[in-house]
Amino acid sequence: MPTISAAPGLPALGWDEGWAAALLELSDPMLWPARVSRVDRGMCTVMNGTAEVRVSVERGVELAVGDWVAVGAGPAAGDQPRIGAVLPRRCVFRRATDGRGAVQQIVASNIDIVLLCDALDGRLSLRHLERFLALAWQSGATPVILITKSDAAPPDVVAQAVEAVRSVAEEVPVLIVSSTTGDGMQDLAPYLVSGRTIALLGLSGAGKSTLVNLLAGTEVLATGAVRSDGSGRHTTTHRELVLLPGGGLLIDTPGMRALSVINASAGVEQTFQDLEVLALGCKYTSCTHAGEQGCALTAAVSEGRLASGRLDSWLRLRAEPASADHQLALARRGVEERKRRKASKIADRRAART
Ligand SMILES: Nc1nc2c(ncn2[C@@H]2O[C@H](COP(=O)(O)OP(=O)(O)O)[C@@H](O)[C@H]2O)c(=O)[nH]1
Ligand SMILES: [Mg+2]
Ligand SMILES: [Zn+2]
CATH class of the missing domain: 1.10.40.50 (Probable gtpase engc; domain 3)
Known part of the structure; x- marks a missing residue:
């Protein structure tokens, strides 16, 4: 049974005339549109504007959080609904999962803005950042750099880090926030627009899930303390699309260690x-x-x-x-x-x- 959630209609999920046209092209009036908010093995969760629904996914169908899908009835009465089609993706964020670039995985799709999160702890080098930027531009989304945990370093250290980041950022905006004190959160507000999808990318421990929880106003995601050696932990096991109460959609992603730039010229x-x-x-x-x-x-x-x-x-x-x-x-x-x-x-x- 669908569980009713607070999702206030399709446009808030990013639905527009382009998606409506893509659905029409399937010419199957029995299919209904929904956005994928979570992917599990053989199953996924979709949001249809009024409810969250569990849908079965057949083998061979590659799904990503952020996908728009057309959902139809299951093969027999009482069966779970299933994915009829994935609407052509406007943009995908891929990463290599094997370090050599031979195996690729879609991290998220149909993203408008990529927030590249850096915790100022020195683990994300400028060279890393350049890789993230190249991947972000390649995906078709617009990158914004977010320096997190500004409370965790003295102001002069923060200022130095910002200057270094700006030296590789070119025209990409650089925002500075602290989820602990709330500093800088107002600079993030203009990006959180109804129907717009923002993916958070960065190393594990950068404070992504904490920020999503803060913006969502509730603990929608598990967060993890960074180990004493600073190596962080993979605490986000499932990428999830979170609809913010004030508008905007966030996709949290697990920390990315092996990041190779593939087909990203x-x-x-x-x-x-x-x-x-x-x-x-x-x-x-x-x-x-x-x-x-x-x-x-x-x-x-x-x-x-x-x-x-x-x-x-x-x-x-x-x-x-x-x-x-x-x-x-x-x-x-x-x-x-x-x-x-x-x-x-x-x-x-x-x-x-x-
Ligand atoms: N001092 C400080 N710590 C933070 C801040 N944001 C997150 N943290 C801590 O950093 C650790 C990792 O946060 P988490 O959100 O799980 O990082 P993620 O792996 O990027 O999702 C947790 O212990 C958080 O409490 C912040 O703004 N300031
Ligand atoms: Mg996390
Ligand atoms: Zn030359």
Whole structure:
């Protein structure tokens, strides 16, 4: 049975004319629209504007929190409703789950804004942040950097960290908040608009779930104390879409340790626009910026106009998508090969039996 929740209608969940058109294209009047708020094995929870409903998910259907789906009746009377179709995603946030980039998982979909959370504890380096930014731009969402736990460091340390972050942020807004004191929360308010979806990304222990609970006005998520060695804990076991009482939707995500930038060349380009512009000044258009003669980037580093770490970071991230693509292709080929071998074994056995 659907459980009635406070969800005040579809538009507050982000439903608009575009989604309505996508649903119409399915031309099945028996399907009803809903947004996925939680994904479990074989099941998911959806919000339809008036209720939260548990829906069964058939094998092979890849679902992500944030998806808009068309739901239909189960095969027999009394069966749980099931996913009829996933409406084409406007934007997805993917991550590699195996460190080599061969296995990818959709972290969340249909996000408008990505809040990149950094706890000022030194675990999120500027190089990490550049990776997060590249992934955020690549997803199609707009990134905003959120420095959390501002109460946990003296003001001059906070100011220094903000300055460092701004040096790689380009035009991305940088907000500073404390969930403990409430400082800076008013700067977050303009982003929390009805129907808008915001995903929180960051390392485990950055204070994401605490912030979601604070904004939701209730303990909707489990939070975890950071271990004494500062390594943090994975406390968010399920990504969940939380509808805020004052409008806006938040998606909390588990901490991301292994973060590789896959197929994100456009995102990398956007993140390093300053370097892309500088590179226009290189003598050769084929310049690899590895110390060739006439390289504008090498010159900028030696003149102190560009941090060498940022140049290294750009060169590394630019090289990654190609290698990850290659890994992906290799992995796919391996799977195909195994399938072929299995099929021929079965055929052999059948032939032997007859
Ligand atoms: N001092 C301080 N601690 C915070 C703040 N926000 C969260 N924490 C603590 O940081 C730890 C990790 O928070 P949590 O929300 O679980 O982080 P998550 O892994 O990003 O979801 C918990 O012990 C929180 O109590 C803050 O604004 N200030
Ligand atoms: Mg959490
Ligand atoms: Zn160059």
